[in-house]
Amino acid sequence: MHTLEINTRQRCELVEITADVQAVLDLNKVQDGIIFLMVPHTTAGLTVNENADPAVKKDILRKMQDMIPVNDGYIHAEGNSDSHVKQSLFGCEMFFMVEKGKLVLGTWQGIFFCEFDGPRKRKIHIKITG
Amino acid sequence: MHTLEINTRQRCELVEITADVQAVLDLNKVQDGIIFLMVPHTTAGLTVNENADPAVKKDILRKMQDMIPVNDGYIHAEGNSDSHVKQSLFGCEMFFMVEKGKLVLGTWQGIFFCEFDGPRKRKIHIKITG
């Protein structure tokens, strides 16, 4: 198992990690298999979405903020229940296919770490089966 | 890796692909393992839900449209930010268990390709490990 570490800079932020994940794959030398990613946190997630126009990230985050605002009558005393709800909706794990040593992604797809309660130091666990 | 191709017909549509996925499994002859599905797009997804009463599909799509309407102050110029948000919430990949050469699904479960910005020609990548 490998562990990536990233430092997020905003409370809510989508950080592209596609190149970091490919770099782990390059070290591992698996040519044909599945790569599994898992975020060991409860206020962050993973998603795949467009990495061409940065406006897409902004729209996703703004819409999530509208649907699930920070203050909304929550009882959990830490003030980040919205972040926990977002983690459950986005999910905290993803897998990707590996062919010829490369991540299989569509033309416009990037892999994003989803920070919902930053800024924080965060981890992403990676395991590859071939 | 196998790739299914489908043509969607509506802007938002749930297309059942259970039989298509089972057909790929039949060709592959794996009896015991895991089958991985991945949509290489950024405005579409995958889900499992009821395939008995077609009203369930309609209710899911109508509710998503209410929660995440097409026009909602988005800045991405292509006019499909709602579709990107829906992809992140539904997810673009799923795995299924394989036992005795068959997909393991519950009585009422079907696998659906989720079109959120059609009609388009779409792909679904499939990889099986046994």
Place this chain on the structure above:
Amino acid sequence: MHTLEINTRQRCELVEITADVQAVLDLNKVQDGIIFLMVPHTTAGLTVNENADPAVKKDILRKMQDMIPVNDGYIHAEGNSDSHVKQSLFGCEMFFMVEKGKLVLGTWQGIFFCEFDGPRKRKIHIKITG
């Protein structure tokens, strides 16, 4: 494949199953691999979230109820379309990494079965690859 059975007690409820999943892993004796979980229902799901403060579970369920109420003009006659929508948003499957025979989870993470249309007798299928 193993199958866990649980009895839920509320219409909407998050039931922690972390220890039950670890118990299946202990029986299987896989030291290094991936464990796959799948719920064979259409009105239930799986999630990972905080298992320390029970208020987090309550906030997640209350927010889901606000966003996706039971009565909301649905056409499906069984009166549980909200439950079907919640299944598609949460997802009905998750995988976890296994290292030294243990589930890889973050400090605050627990695995929860998500009941969205209980109380019912429910199943969770588990398959481990090593």
